[in-house]
Amino acid sequence: MKRVVLITNQYYESKNKAGFHFLADAFWKADWDVLFFTESISWLSWIRRDPRFVYPIRRNANRLIQLKERFASYVWLTPFHPVNLRNAWLNHLSGPLLKAYRHFSLRQAEPAIRGADLFVFDSDHGLFLFDRVKQLNPPSRCVYRVSDDLPTMRHHPVVLETEERLVPAFDLVSAPSEYIQRRLAPLAPVQLHKHALQQDLFEGPCETPFAGVGPHVLFVGRTRFDGDFLQRAVRLFPSWSFHLFGKSARPVDSPQVTMYGERPFTELIPYLRHADIGLQTLAYWQGAECFTDSLKMQQYTYCRLPIVAPTFLRSDRPHVFYYEPGDDASIQHALQSASQFDRDLVPWREVTEWDDLIVKLAG
Numbered sequence: 556m557k558r559v560v561l562i563t564n565q566y567y568e569s570k571n572k573a574g575f576h577f578l579a580d581a582f583w584k585a586d587w588d589v590l591f592f593t594e595s596i597s598w599l600s601w602i603r604r605d606p607r608f609v610y611p612i613r614r615n616a617n618r619l620i621q622l623k624e625r626f627a628s629y630v631w632l633t634p635f636h637p638v639n640l641r642n643a644w645l646n647h648l649s650g651p652l653l654k655a656y657r658h659f660s661l662r663q664a665e666p667a668i669r670g671a672d673l674f675v676f677d678s679d680h681g682l683f684l685f686d687r688v689k690q691l692n693p694p695s696r697c698v699y700r701v702s703d704d705l706p707t708m709r710h711h712p713v714v715l716e717t718e719e720r721l722v723p724a725f726d727l728v729s730a731p732s733e734y735i736q737r738r739l740a741p742l743a744p745v746q747l748h749k750h751a752l753q754q755d756l757f758e759g760p761c762e763t764p765f766a767g768v769g770p771h772v773l774f775v776g777r778t779r780f781d782g783d784f785l786q787r788a789v790r791l792f793p794s795w796s797f798h799l800f801g802k803s804a805r806p807v808d809s810p811q812v813t814m815y816g817e818r819p820f821t822e823l824i825p826y827l828r829h830a831d832i833g834l835q836t837l838a839y840w841q842g843a844e845c846f847t848d849s850l851k852m853q854q855y856t857y858c859r860l861p862i863v864a865p866t867f868l869r870s871d872r873p874h875v876f877y878y879e880p881g882d883d884a885s886i887q888h889a890l891q892s893a894s895q896f897d898r899d900l901v902p903w904r905e906v907t908e909w910d911d912l913i914v915k916l917a918g
Contacts (some may be wrong), residue, residue, distance in 0.1 A: 556625070557917075558588040558670055562684060563677035564595035565700075566607050567628045571777070572820040574702050574731070574850055575677055577753050578916075579626075581909035588625045590667045595682040597636040611644045619663040627667070635661045636680050636686040652714045657683040671695055673917055676725075678703050680710075682717050685724070698916050699725040700748075701735050707842035727917060733846035748916075750850040752857050756824060763829040767796065770894050773830035773860070775800045775823055776851050779843075781836040781865065783881060785812065791887045798826060832893045833860035839867055839880065859901040861893035874901045 558580050563575040575591075583589045593607075616632035637653040640646050646802055661668060668674075669691050676682055678701045685697065705718055722728055722742040729748045730736040736745045745824060765771045772788070774780065783796060789809050797807075800815045800823055807814070826835075833855035837843055846852070847870045855862050862875040869877055874896060876889040 556586065556588050556848060557672045558784040559670045559673040559675065560590045560592055561675045562592045562594060562681035564593065564679040566593050566610055566612060566630065567591040569607070571817055574750055577909045578675065578913060580753065581913045583626050585910065585913060590664065591628045592664060593630045595636050595679050596630060597633045599635050599638055613878070617662045629664045630666065644756060646712055653711060653713050656680065656685050661832050661847055665691065668692060674698065675700050675916060678705050680714060682714070682721055685721050691891070696726045696798050696918055698727045698729060700729045700916065701739065702731065704735050704738065704845040706847065707840065725914065727918060730762045733847050734845040734847065748912055749848050750853045751912045752853060753905045754857065754908055756821065757828065757857060761825050761828050764825045765829055770831035771827055772796050772797045772832045772834060774834040774836065777801045778846065779838045779840065781880060784836045784886060787883055787886050788890060791883060802909045819828055827854055827858045830860055832890065833863040834864045835862055835868060837865060839865065843867060853906050856901060857903050857906040859898045861896040861898065861901070863889045863893050
């Protein structure tokens with residue numbers, strides 16, 4: 556039996572599902588033995604009220620938890636982990652200390668690491684474990700699956716230095732967007748593997764969760780939401796309804812807007828399937844261009860939703876309509892065009908399964 560270790564800042568039993576959750580499930584369904592290894596969590600995280608601590612992090616910390624046959628979870632809770640001190644001088648002084656992060660005991664996870672065939676590293680502090688993994692398990696295959704663009708995450712500079720040093724050492728670097736692929740290409744060959752879907756979750760009968768006449772406009776995500784867009788859209792389309800899932804959006808005082816907060820992924824699926832338009836309406840920050848191919852964009856596309864996005868996310872997708880932030884006329888045109896688009900023309904068949912992606916990662 557082949558064994559894979561997925562090293563990520565995600566917690567497997569979180570109600571919020573990211574790409575690594577679906578990768579882990581796909582490996583398990585393909586008869587791999589799976590270890591879901593959670594890093595980037597320390598007592599500093601607890602002090603900073605990391606939302607992962609709503610789960611039984613302390614109870615399960617540094618213990619191999621068998622969730623089901625061939626699937627275990629491990630939370631690597633450490634005294635500290637690399638954090639950006641927001642000061643160039645302090646970051647410089649703390650760099651050597653933070654590099655010691657990789658030396659903290661792996662305890663019950665170490666035997667699994669020694670016996671694994673494949674390691675899939677997320678784009679986070681787990682990169683610090685690369686040298687340790689190669690020391691414990693030299694013949695293993697190591698893949699860097701760049702879920703997020705590190706420069707946009709405001710990490711300590713030593714994290715970016717570690718990425719730059721390690722990228723050439725991986726057996727495969729897998730990027731979900733062309734933007735990330737271009738950034739890392741000078742360091743090593745990078746394969747473009749867009750986010751996938753567990754498509755069976757989207758099949759079968761599904762009643763609409765929406766009440767009343769549409770259009771029903773949907774936003775899902777935790778990334779910086781363009782609140783100004785929403786204020787303008789509500790005013791421009793007073794008969795439309797807007798449905799927002801996630802933490803990124805601030806409350807809007809309007810009967811047209813429903814705020815759902817964070818919900819388990821399976822609860823989102825009826826909304827995705829029955830919405831009329833999907834929003835990728837992000838406020839700009841340096842590096843935001845990497846979200847042209849986010850997991851949310853793939854979900855919208857598979858559900859055949861026309862999409863509205865700001866011009867800095869422009870791509871060649873035929874079903875995405877763009878607006879200039881802060882401009883009423885372009886916002887009105889983008890939403891109106893999306894509402895009139897023939898959904899049969901959405902290229903939903905281009906969205907692949909996670910099962911296909913794990914074959915590429917496994918080599």
